[in-house]
Amino acid sequence: MGTLVRAQQGDTVDLICWRHYGRTGRVTEQVYEANPGLCELGPVIPHGHPITLPALADSKPVAKTLQLWD
Secondary structure, three states, X not given: OEEEEXXXXXXXXXXXXXXXXXXXXXXXXXXXXXXXXXXXXXXOOOOOOEEEEEOOOOOOOOOOOOOOOO
């Protein structure tokens, strides 16, 4: 089971993963597997294209990044 989202203008799979999951590592591959033919669309997904974002089996919390300077 997953979540259906629609690509916004200029979206890439990495950007969609970052926005939804908060990371891209070991996530983009799962999104491509859940969406056959997605890689044939090119690096920028057409605006409004539906993309299924699968529920992740390894849902570890994302660590916050420490910033030394603002």
